[in-house]
Amino acid sequence: MKYETVMGLEVHAELSTETKLFCSCSAKFGAEANDNVCPACCGMPGMPAIVNKKAIELGVAAALLTKSEITREMTFDKKNYFYPDLPTGYQITQFFAPICRNGRVEIETQAGKKTITLKQIHIEEDAGKLVHDTRAGATLADFNRASVPLIEIVSNPDFRTAEEVTAYLEELRLLLSFAGISDCKMQEGSMRCDVNISVREVGADKLGVRAEIKNMNSLKAIAAAIAFESQRHIDALETGSETLVQETRRWDDALCETFSMREKEDATDYRYFPNPEIMPVSIDDDWVESVRASLPESARDKYARMTETLGLPAHESRLITQSKNLSDIFDAVSALCGNPRETANWIVTELLSIAQGDNKGYDDIVIDCGNFAKLIGLVDSKVINRNVGKKLLVKIFEENIDPAAYVEENSLGMVSDADVVAKAVAEALDENAKSVAEYKAGNQKVTGFLMGQVMRKLGGKADPQVVSAVLNKQLTM
Numbered sequence: 001m002k003y004e005t006v007m008g009l010e011v012h013a014e015l016s017t018e019t020k021l022f023c024s025c026s027a028k029f030g031a032e033a034n035d036n037v038c039p040a041c042c043g044m045p046g047m048p049a050i051v052n053k054k055a056i057e058l059g060v061a062a063a064l065l066t067k068s069e070i071t072r073e074m075t076f077d078k079k080n081y082f083y084p085d086l087p088t089g090y091q092i093t094q095f096f097a098p099i100c101r102n103g104r105v106e107i108e109t110q111a112g113k114k115t116i117t118l119k120q121i122h123i124e125e126d127a128g129k130l131v132h133d134t135r136a137g138a139t140l141a142d143f144n145r146a147s148v149p150l151i152e153i154v155s156n157p158d159f160r161t162a163e164e165v166t167a168y169l170e171e172l173r174l175l176l177s178f179a180g181i182s183d184c185k186m187q188e189g190s191m192r193c194d195v196n197i198s199v200r201e202v203g204a205d206k207l208g209v210r211a212e213i214k215n216m217n218s219l220k221a222i223a224a225a226i227a228f229e230s231q232r233h234i235d236a237l238e239t240g241s242e243t244l245v246q247e248t249r250r251w252d253d254a255l256c257e258t259f260s261m262r263e264k265e266d267a268t269d270y271r272y273f274p275n276p277e278i279m280p281v282s283i284d285d286d287w288v289e290s291v292r293a294s295l296p297e298s299a300r301d302k303y304a305r306m307t308e309t310l311g312l313p314a315h316e317s318r319l320i321t322q323s324k325n326l327s328d329i330f331d332a333v334s335a336l337c338g339n340p341r342e343t344a345n346w347i348v349t350e351l352l353s354i355a356q357g358d359n360k361g362y363d364d365i366v367i368d369c370g371n372f373a374k375l376i377g378l379v380d381s382k383v384i385n386r387n388v389g390k391k392l393l394v395k396i397f398e399e400n401i402d403p404a405a406y407v408e409e410n411s412l413g414m415v416s417d418a419d420v421v422a423k424a425v426a427e428a429l430d431e432n433a434k435s436v437a438e439y440k441a442g443n444q445k446v447t448g449f450l451m452g453q454v455m456r457k458l459g460g461k462a463d464p465q466v467v468s469a470v471l472n473k474q475l476t477m
């Protein structure tokens with residue numbers, strides 16, 4: 001290994017506030033274009049900017065979770081540039097006094113544990129979104145996202161491999177989403193990442209020429225872009241095939257290559273200056289402590305509680321704590337049905353496969369927790385068998401049926417009457433004399449088939465334990 005890749009990350013995470021950073025427009029994703037705009041977020045002259053307190057609190061929460069030093073008097077500044085997605089002509093950000101500095105995030109890769117150090121986290125407003133309409137040859141501007149609050153988490157150049165980068169992004173996603181700071185949905189753009197990348201000879205002090213790959217929003221694309229860009233730098237150093245320049249590049253997912261967008265501006269090009277319309281915000285100890293006290297359980301703590309306190313399997317606990325949404329479903333359902341073990345099992349073995357069949361990620365699963373809990377109770381108390389339960393879970397997922405009423409209306413109650421089962425078993429054995437002969441010749445495997453035949457006769461509703469007992473008895477008679 002002659003070369004090493006050196007990377008630093010700038011991660012943008014949209015804050016989970018109801019409203020925008022300096023006005024009362026909704027910050028929700030997915031509205032009709034330009035529904036969530038007002039004179040303030042469109043930069044009309046004379047509109048006052050009022051700081052969103054919740055955004056500051058979420059910023060403080062991010063500072064606490066990354067063990068950063070919180071700035072006690074923070075200010076907002078103007079970053080000037082002209083681009084059609086920015087109606088004001090400047091972005092309000094924190095240049096001189098960001099909300100915190102010198103944090104750290106622990107990650108774990110195949111190579112072991114590593115600490116990634118953070119330069120700073122600052123709060124800023126997002127820009128709007130441009131939609132390129134190729135048929136009309138026009139570009140349309142949607143300002144719903146303009147002035148939605150976000151934090152930018154700026155790391156030091158501590159990364160050496162794509163694996164470290166993805167482990168860090170996963171860790172940030174868990175930290176921020178479990179604390180309710182951001183939903184961190186990369187596919188919706190609420191978490192995006194710029195990768196600063198350079199290559200140098202192993203042992204060299206000086207960093208190589210740096211390229212910045214902008215606006216990456218999937219882990220897969222990030223890993224591919226890092227691989228491509230590292231190789232491009234190495235080729236340039238080895239063969240002199242091109243002269244590396246400091247620049248901004250974009251990743252093309254279809255072509256699997258990066259392309260030059262523009263040569264990198266230096267910070268001074270933005271003409272940062274303090275925003276005279278926004279008062280500095282003072283953050284005192286009481287405020288910090290109240291935010292600390294309000295932090296919910298982290299993914300790590302939840303995992304420890306599930307495995308240690310509740311004694312649940314590590315595999316199930318790990319899957320559930322991959323997603324804030326899934327963890328919330330687990331908490332709600334297990335509280336309602338009083339059976340965390342069964343809840344975890346139903347989520348991992350059944351709910352996840354139903355969701356996968358519907359192309360839903362963990363964060364996008366929607367299910368009525370009350371009906372889900374009722375279903376687990378019905379199976380637990382042997383009102384229905386597990387197979388019927390599985391079918392009902394699909395019905396709850398798709399149509400939100402009430403499982404108790406549905407069982408009643410469709411007579412799905414479990415058949416455990418020994419006489420009824422014995423009759424069905426006798427019929428099944430009569431009809432499958434060949435399998436019975438195989439069993440008597442020593443092939444135990446046919447019991448599974450015979451079990452299925454009996455179950456079918458009983459409409460899939462029988463108690464499998466009763467069927468198994470009766471079947472074994474009749475076979476050995």
Ligand SMILES: [Zn+2]
Nearest residue numbers: 023025038041
């Ligand atoms: Zn507004």
